[in-house]
Amino acid sequence: MAGTRTESFNSTSGMMESENVGNSSGGGGGEMKVAEWIEHTTIHPREVDDKVSFCKLFKDNFIYVMTYCCSFGSFGVCVGFLGPTVFDLGCQTSSDQKQMNWVFFVQLIMTLVGSISAGCLAQSVPTTESDQPSSLPNHLMMLGSGIGVSLAMFVIPACNSLGTLLFVLMIMGWCMGCLDCLANLRMILLFGKHVSPFLQAMHCFYGLGAFVSPMIASAFLLNKDCSPFIDGFTIETPVELHKPTTEGSSSSTDNTSHVTLHIAPQPQRVFRYRHMSRVPMAFYILGALQLSIALLVAYVVFLEKFRGLKPKGLTFETHEFHHPHVSPPSKKFSVDDIKGRLRDFIGSFGPRETILVTSFTCGSLFLFDGLQSSFANYIYTYAHDSHLEGLQKYEGAVLDACFWGLFALGRLIAVPVASRLSAAFMLMVNITGCSIALLLTLIFRWSHVMIYLGTCGVGIFVSSMSPTVMSMCEQYIDINHTITTCLVVVAALGEALCPIIVGNLVVNVGPTSFLAFCLSFSLISIILYWVLLLYGRQTPKYKASKPDSFIWLSGKQLVLEGESTLIKPNSVKYYSRMEDSDSNPDLANGANHSRTFSIEEK
Template sequence: MTLLDERIWSLFKRHWRQTLTYWSAFFSFGLCIAFLGPTVLDLRCQTQSTLQQITWVFFSQQFFLVVGSSLGGLFKKTLPSSLLVLFSCTLIISVVFAVIPLCNHVLLLSVAMAIAGFAMGVIDTIANLQLVKLYQKDSAIFLQALHLFIGLGALVSPLVADPFLAEDSCVLSANWTANSSSPSDLQHLRKSLAGHGAAIGNISKYPLHTEGMVVTRVSYAFWVMALINLPVPAAVLALMYHERLLPCSSNSPRLIDGESLSSSSPTGDSGQGHGSWFGLCNPAKLRGRPASFFILHALGGAILFITDGIVGSYAGFVYTYAVYPPLLIGHKTAGYLDSAFWASITVGRLAFIYLSYRFTAPKLLTFSLVGVILVQCLLLIFYTSCVFLFIGTCVLGLCISSVFPSMLAFTEDILDYKGCATTVLVTSASTGEMLLQLIVGSVIHNQGSYTFMLCCTILSFISFCLFLLLLYVRHSHGNGCTDSSPNTEMKERPESGGS
C-alpha cells in the first residue's frame, strides 16, 4: 500500500463516524428528491386537484430547496450546531413522509413539500461543507462517495412507491367507465410529469376526474419511506452522543473541541471559512480580495448552474423527446430511459471514487465535460436511432456524474478553503436545476421536442467554455496570491490572534 493510500485511509479512520453520517444524510436527500414524479398522479387524486394545480407542488419543493441551499451556510458556525441542524432536517424528512398522506388539499401538500425542500437544501450545503472542511485537499474522493448516496436514495424511492401506485383512475366519478384514462395513459402521464410539470400543456388533454371516490394506496408508500429514512436521523443522533453534544453526555469533556481544531483551515481561520452568502458579502472580509477571487466563485457557480441544469432537464424531458417524432418510441420502452440515466449516474459516481484518487480534479473535469459535449453531438447526429439514444443516455450519465463533486473540490482547492465556495456552488447548482428545467420545458412546448437535444448541446458547449475560462483565471489568481501572500499573512495574523 502506498503512502498516499495509508494517509487517506488514516484520515477516513479518524473521521469515519462523521463521514458515514454525512453520506447517510445524502441518502435521505436522494430518497426525498425522487419520489414526487412517480407518485404525483396519486397525490392529485388524494388532494382531488387538477393536473395544473398539483404541479405547483414541484415548484414549492424546488424553490425552497434553493432557499435551503443558500441559507445552509448560516448553520455551520460550529460542528455542534451543524449536527443539530442536520439531525433536525433529516428528522423533518421522515415527518414529512408520514404527514403527506394526511394532506387532503393541494395547498397543504405544497407546504409540506416546501418544508421538505428547505430541509433538503440545508442537508445539501451542510454535508458538502463539513466533508470539505474535514478532508480539504483530499475531499474529492469523499465528495464522490457522498453524491453516490443521492443516486442510491433516488433508486430506492421509486422502487418503494411502485407497488402502491394506482394502475387505473384513482378518482372514480359517476361516468368513470366511459371516460377514465387507461393504465397505459396513466403510465405515460407519470413519465411526462418527471420534468416537474414544465410540459403540462402537452399532457393536459387526458381526462382526469377531481370529484368522486378516492381509491389510492399511495399512503403506504410514504409511510414505508418514512421508516426507511428513520435510521438517518438516528445516525446523526448517535454521532452527537459520541461527540458528547447531548445533555445526557454533558458530564464528560466534549470530543468535538479537539477535532474541530484539527479539521479547521490551514490558516487557523476557522470562523471565516465556508461562510454563508452573508458572510461572503461582509465588507470587512472582502477588503483586499483580488478580482479573481470573485470571478472564481462566479465561474464555478455558473458551470454547476448549467451542468446540474442539464441533469435535471435530461432526466425530466428525455421521455418526452423519445415518445414524440422522429423517434416515436413506445411509452413503456421510453420509460426505461430515465431509470437508465439515473442508474448510469450512480455507477459513474461509484467509478469516480477510484478515479478521483488516481487523477486530479482538473483532468477529471476536462474528461467529463468533453465527454458530455461529444455524447450530445452524437445524439444530435444519430437523432433517428432509438438504440443510440439508450447508449448515449447511459454514457452521458457516466460522464456528467462527477462534475459536481469534482468542481466543488477543485474550486475550494483553488481558494485555499478560505471562501464560501461550497455555499455558492451548491446554491448555483440547485438554482440551475430548477430554472433550466423551466426554460428547456418552455422551449420544448413552444418549438417542439426536437429542440431538446439542441438545447442540451448548446448548454454543454457553454459549460466547457466557462471551464476553460476558470482554468485561465485560476492561473492568474495563483500568481497573484503567491506574490501577495507573505504580506497578507503578516497583516492578518495579529488581527486573528487578538480576537
C-alpha cells in the first residue's frame, strides 16, 4: 500500500476511528485492509516450553512469601491454643464446661465476621498509577490484625469472668478472620496461576502454628476440670440393709440400696486450682510470638512505604478484570442505591461459569474445613468417652498432637508435590485417602492401634485439601477480591458450624457418631469434586491452557500470537479477545466490546 493507515478502537466512545495518511486505493482496498486487520489481530494460541522456576519466584519475593506464611501461622496459633487450655480457663473464670463451650463458638463466628469485613475492605483498595491494586493498605490491615491477636494473648490471663474472656476472644476472632482472608488474597494475587506450591507452604505454616501452640501450652497446664466444684456434684454411696430374721428362717437376707448425696459448690477449691495453674505464662509466650510476626509485617510496610519494595519477576494482572469474557464492573455507585450495590457485587464475579465454579469451590471448602475442625476438636472427646479397651483418657491429647503433627507434615510435603503434580490429581488422592482412613477407623473402632493409624491418615490427607481446591479453582477462573472473600467466609462458616453439629450428635447419639459424621462429609466431597472437575474443564480459561496431563503439571505456557507485538501490557487496562467469526466484519457494530488498542499497517 502506498500510505500508512492507523486504526484505533476507542472504548470510551465505542466507535472505530480511522485515519488515512497518503494515498488510498479506494473501496476495494478498504475491504482488503479490513480483512488484513481482522487476520492480523486474531489471536492464535501456541504453546512453548517455558518451565516455571518456583525457586526463582520464591527468591525474588522471599520477604512477601515469608510474611504471608508467618501471618497465616499466627492464625494457626490462635486456632490451636483454645482446646488444650479450656479446663484452665474454666477455673480462671469460674465457668463450667457447658459455659466454656461458648468460647469456641464466639471465636469461630467472629473469625467469619472478620473474613467478611476484611474482604469488603480489601475490595475498596485504591489502585496505583499502573492500574494495579496497592498492597500497602492490605499490609496495614494485616499489621493491625497481628497486633490485635498479640494483645489479646497478653490480656487473656487477666480475664476473671466469662464475659470479659468472650469479649477478648471476639476481638481476637475478628483479627484472625482478617489474617485468614488477607493472607490468602495477597498470596493468590501475588503469584496468580503459579500459586499452588506457595499456597501449600502458607497453609503448612497454619498447621505448624496449630501444632506448636498446644505444645507450648501443655508445659504450663494444670488440666483440672473445675466444673464439679463450680456447680456442685452428686455422689451415690451403697448402703447395706440387713433384714432381721423371722421365726422359722435360718438365715438373714442382705439388701443393698444407694443413697444420693449432693455436694455443694466449693469456691475455695476453684480459687486454689486457679492459682496452681501456670497457664498465664503460656499466653505470654504465645503473645510474644504473635508480636514478633506483627513486627515482620511492620517491616514489610516500612520497606514498601520508604524503600519502594515491590514484587519481582512477575507480570501483574488485576484479576478482577482479567476474564476475557466480562466487562469491568462499574466502581461508581450511590450509597443509597442498594440495587446498584447488588449489581456491582454480582458483576464482580463474572459470567455464569465463574459463579458456578465459585459455588462448587465454596461447597468443597465448607466440607473440608468442617471436617478438619470437627476431627481436631472431637478426637479428644472421642478418646475420653468411647471407653475403648486399652485407650486411656490422657491419650486424647496424644491423638490431638498426632493429628496436628501429621497435618503440618502433610502440608509440608504438599509444597514440593504441588510444583510437580496437578491440583486436580492431588485433591483426588487427598479425598480418597481421607475417606479410606475414616472408613477403616469406623469399621475397626474397637482397635487401639487403628485409632492412631486413622488419626494420622486423616491428618496427613486432609491437610492440603483446602489450598489444593483453591489452586484448582484458580486454574478454571480468575480469582478476585470478591471471590476470595466468599471462599474464605464459607470455609470459616464450615469451621464454625460443623463442630456444633458434631457436639450435639456426640451428646445425643454417642461418640461413634463423630466418626460417622466425618465419613459422610468425606464421601459427599467426592461427589462435589467430580462435579467441579467436569464443569471446570468446560471453562474458557481451562480450554485455553490445554494441560497435557491430568497428573503432571505442564511445562508449557500459552503464548498468544500477534498480541505481544501489537499490545503493550503497560498501556492496556482491559481488553477482550476477538473470537473467530464468519460474519461480515463491520467494525462499527463491534462497539459494544470493551477494547483499547491501536494497530498500524503499512
